[in-house]
């Protein structure tokens with residue numbers, strides 16, 4: 001099924017006359033196929049907002065729209081079948097086996113048995129569980145992390161256009177959580193559903209979200225932006241405190257070497273004449289030249305002062321002290337490598353190991369400090 005857009009239009013929710021509002025005038029649009037993370041302190045209205053999408057809670061005012069249709073106008077059964085839901089406390093059916101749990105929605109949709117079985121096995125496999133080992137067990141016979149995987153598999157079973165995930169990885173240790181996050185991102189890339197994901201952990205929000213909605217006590221939306229923009233331009237003191245004082249470093253972990261300006265540096269190739277290498281070093285005003293092999297893979301550094309005489313360059317007496325980073329390396333990892341290597345420059349290679357440029361400390365500092373232009377975000 002194609003992913004759907006989800007939109008909140010001036011949505012408010014008040015549970016009772018005696019208490020304050022749980023959600024106040026929430027407006028945001030999640031483009032089809034995006035992962036929108038709702039993040040904020042306990043009680044700020046995250047779960048309430050999710051539940052207004054599948055009508056477990058009805059808005060007091062305003063509208064929630066899926067593909068521009070008001071959810072209040074959609075037949076409830078049709079609505080819920082089109083939405084995968086992972087609830088805060090996992091919520092597997094305790095008296096059903098793992099396979100039965102995962103096959104819940106396909107069964108409701110009347111899929112033939114063989115197709116349900118195939119899909120169940122495929123999903124268990126995708127979330128990293130061995131179908132042969134777990135399919136006939138009951139939820140109580142799995143660990144907490146395994147149960148969460150089953151919860152995710154069940155929500156994805158019928159490839160719903162929308163998935164609601166309420167703290168889906170909340171109850172596991174940080175290592176398992178990281179694995180589940182990575183698995184989910186990988187799954188999402190292949191299946192492409194629109195996801196609304198709730199967490200109270202800002203690091204998880206930044207990692208998982210293509211857009212992050214920061215909510216504040218009292219049910220107010222404090223900011224809605226892509227993670228890099230959130231980190232570069234917190235809209236208020238509250239957001240700034242919530243993302244943390246290390247937001248510059250967090251931003252580095254979202255950017256990759258390919259995202260920054262690389263210097264071309266001065267290079268020479270094995271077999272090139274010393275005379276020409278000398279000229280390049282002189283023109284580039286550098287005291288070190290990077291030597292590449294015949295297929296452009298970096299070999300190491302040659303001192304410009306040693307480029308004397310008439311011969312050709314060979315791969316002898318090289319100084320290979322620079323860290324080697326890939327275009328896909330995060331700037332945070334690149335920074336860590338530079339900090340431990342005591343040189344100011346890293347050599348960058350592409351996926352084939354060919355030289356792509358040099359990453360300098362200055363450029364990293366620049367990426368750390370520069371605020372990108374705020375991206376236009378559709379907030380109604």
Ligand SMILES: Nc1ncnc2c1ncn2[C@@H]1O[C@H](COP(=O)(O)OP(=O)(O)OP(=O)(O)O)[C@@H](O)[C@H]1O
Pocket residue numbers: 015016021022040041042043044045046047048049200
């Ligand atoms: N069924 C309900 N009846 C009355 N009040 C409710 C109900 N559900 C939630 N609330 C109140 O609405 C507010 C928002 O609750 P909600 O569950 O949406 O918060 P949350 O952001 O998901 O919090 P947490 O991070 O703790 O899960 C809270 O003040 C809560 O007490």
Ligand SMILES: [Mg+2]
Pocket residue numbers: 046047048088166
């Ligand atoms: Mg909640």
